[in-house]
Amino acid sequence: xxxxxxxxxxxxxxxxxxxANEPTAVLEAISNTFDDKxxxxxxxxxxxVAPPAQLDAFVPSNIPPSGDNAVATNVSVTIxxxxxxxxNLTGEQQRSLExxxxxxxxxxxxxxxGMRTLRNDAEAKAWAAALNGASRAVGTAxxxxxxxxxxxSVYYQLNALAAAKKxxxxxxxxxxxLTAIIDTNAGLNxxxxxxxxxxxxxxxxxxxxxxxxxxxxxxxxxxSAQVGYHTxxxxxxxxTNDTVDALNAQTIGITGTGxxxxxxxxxxxGTTPATAAYQVxxxxxxxxxxxxxxxxxxxxxxxxxxxxxxxCAGSYTGNIVLEKSSVVGCIRxxxxxxxxxxxxxxxxxxxxxxxxxxxxxxxxxxRTWELHLAYGFAAVQPAFICALLG
Numbered sequence: 001x002x003x004x005x006x007x008x009x010x011x012x013x014x015x016x017x018x019x020a021n022e023p024t025a026v027l028e029a030i031s032n033t034f035d036d037k038x039x040x041x042x043x044x045x046x047x048x049v050a051p052p053a054q055l056d057a058f059v060p061s062n063i064p065p066s067g068d069n070a071v072a073t074n075v076s077v078t079i080x081x082x083x084x085x086x087x088n089l090t091g092e093q094q095r096s097l098e099x100x101x102x103x104x105x106x107x108x109x110x111x112x113x114g115m116r117t118l119r120n121d122a123e124a125k126a127w128a129a130a131l132n133g134a135s136r137a138v139g140t141a142x143x144x145x146x147x148x149x150x151x152x153s154v155y156y157q158l159n160a161l162a163a164a165k166k167x168x169x170x171x172x173x174x175x176x177x178l179t180a181i182i183d184t185n186a187g188l189n190x191x192x193x194x195x196x197x198x199x200x201x202x203x204x205x206x207x208x209x210x211x212x213x214x215x216x217x218x219x220x221x222x223x224s225a226q227v228g229y230h231t232x233x234x235x236x237x238x239x240t241n242d243t244v245d246a247l248n249a250q251t252i253g254i255t256g257t258g259x260x261x262x263x264x265x266x267x268x269x270g271t272t273p274a275t276a277a278y279q280v281x282x283x284x285x286x287x288x289x290x291x292x293x294x295x296x297x298x299x300x301x302x303x304x305x306x307x308x309x310x311x312c313a314g315s316y317t318g319n320i321v322l323e324k325s326s327v328v329g330c331i332r333x334x335x336x337x338x339x340x341x342x343x344x345x346x347x348x349x350x351x352x353x354x355x356x357x358x359x360x361x362x363x364x365x366x367r368t369w370e371l372h373l374a375y376g377f378a379a380v381q382p383a384f385i386c387a388l389l390g
Contacts, residue, residue, distance in 0.1 A: 024119060025222035026126040026320075027352045029179035030327040030377070041079045041334065041374055079330045079376040083121060085114035088368040107369070114371035115349060115356060122331065122354070124226040126377045127181070130327045131230075131318045131387060133379020135171065135295040137266040137277040138163035139389035141232065141314035145182070146189035155390075157193055158216050164321040164386045165217045167276070171297055171383040177324035178219045183227035183317055186390055187213075190221070219321060228318055233260040233285065235267060235312040241289065244304040248297045254310050255289040261312065262286065266387065270308035276300070277313050279387070295382035319388035326384035331375040333357035347371075 087110050138160055139145055140153065145160040147153075154160050161180060168178065182190070190196060196207045206212055213221035236258025244252060252269075261267065262285035266277035280286075281293045333346055333355050343360040359370040379385060 021351065022116070022120055022123075022225035023184075023223040024123045024226075024352055025179065025181040025224040026130060026226065026327075027119070027123050027329070027354070029181055029220075029222065029322060029324060030126060030130070030329055031325050032329045032331055032353055041082045043078065077328055077330055077376060077378040077380070079332075079374050081121070081125065081376060082334050082372070082374040083118060084370050084372045085117050086368060086370040087114075088363075088366050090366040094367065110369065111347075111358070111371065115347070118356065118371065118373045119349065119352060119354060120226060122329075122373065122375045123224060124228070125375065126327065126329060127224060127226050127228065127318070127320070129377035129379055130181070130320050130322055130385060131228075131264060132281075133295065133327060133382045134279050134320060134385040134387040135297060135382040136167045136300075137279065137313060137316075137387035137389050138167060139316075139319075139387075141266075141316035141389045144185050144189055144317070144390045145319065145388055146186055146193060148189065148193055158195065160388055161216050161219055161221075161321070164388055165219060167386045168321065168323070168384065170300060173323050173384040175218055178321060179324070180219050180221045180319065180321045180388060181224050181227065182221065182319045182388065183390065184223055184225070185317070186319055186388075187223045227320075230264045230316055230318055232312055232315045233262055233265045233280075234258050235261060235310050238310040240269065240304055240306055240308045240310060243306050244299060246299075248299060249304075250294045250296065250298040251291050252294065252299070252304065253289075253291050254286075256310070259289070260285055260287050261292055264318075266313040266316075266389070267292065268311050268313070269304055277389075279382075297383045313389060316387075317390035319390050321386045321388055323381070323384035326381040327377060327379050329375065329377045331355075331373070334372045334374040336372070 138154060140155050143153075143155040145155045146157060147155050149156055154163050164180070165178075169175070190213065191207075191211075196213075204214070207214055215221065235254075236256070238254050238256035238259055240252060241255040242253040261280045262282050263280065265280040267280060268277045278294050278299070281295050286292060331354060334357060336342065336344060336357065336359065341362045345358045345360075347356045347358055348354070349356070354373065357372040359368075359372065361368040361370065
């Protein structure tokens with residue numbers, strides 16, 4: 001007789017509601033409604049990307065002109081992970097737990113820990129995809145934002161959010177659906193600001209009494225336990241080695257010594273302030289003279305002259321400001337063929353919207369339990385993602 005999970009449904013759904021929760025701001029801030037129902041693990045969904053339009057002068061004519069050529073590019077989204085957590089019980093172990101009337105409690109705790117592990121890994125993968133997709137960065141590497149110091153530094157109070165908002169607007173980002181995803185160190189600084197603690201400054205006591213972050217400059221604010229740290233490369237004595245006249249150029253030639261730049265490093269050119277750093281996207285580290293590649297939309301202001309200094313921002317904690325549609329996630333339970341010895345049940349996580357697949361597998365003298373999740377993430381609009389260096 002096959003296993004029957006129907007009697008465990010109240011227990012499993014209870015676990016989904018009482019699960020231990022590290023903050024998962026990324027999964028809640030990105031688009032998880034992407035249609036992935038027909039996508040298998042490892043398959044790609046191709047999303048076309050139209051180039052910027054070319055502006056031409058209108059000249060009346062008896063012959064209609066042909067339109068300008070446009071070369072489209074694309075980005076792809078792949079379900080890269082099909083992960084599980086598992087545990088087992090022998091018949092004797094199960095009887096021992098039943099005799100102590102703690103069998104259901106043991107199952108509940110294992111399910112909670114399993115969901116927690118899978119959710120945190122998905123959150124970390126989503127954060128990495130968002131950081132990889134960031135086009136620009138604001139802030140000072142090594143300085144946690146929202147410090148309650150004096151002055152006009154970008155890391156002073158809410159200045160970093162104001163700088164990020166400017167970058168997003170300059171790059172055509174919609175003025176809605178923006179979220180700042182910060183680590184708990186930045187969250188600590190934010191909670192200590194008078195504008196969040198004092199009623200006369202905040203206009204409400206919700207932030208102080210209820211612990212919530214209200215939006216600032218139209219940007220929602222949320223914490224993630226999976227915001228990571230990037231150890232930067234170097235650009236010791238580096239300059240540009242050609243002139244860049246094209247707006248939105250994404251290939252910049254550099255030369256000099258002490259060059260070691262790769263994905264997730266941020267660089268600035270000439271006297272460009274730290275509020276306008278660009279992400280290097282070279283998959284393989286550039287260790288000498290050559291070209292650095294930038295995320296879309298590329299250079300915002302031209303020209304870049306030959307001989308302009310190239311400065312690496314340094315190592316940082318990768319807080320992020322993004323617009324909801326800029327990162328998409330394909331997340332679903334994996335597909336397991338029917339088997340008379342395997343009972344399947346889907347469990348929903350109300351907080352993140354994730355759906356896990358629970359398996360109870362009857363074996364020789366024991367039972368194995370598995371909790372599964374398949375997921376993949378990609379940044380599809382780098383112009384709408386800005387790193388907030390800390």
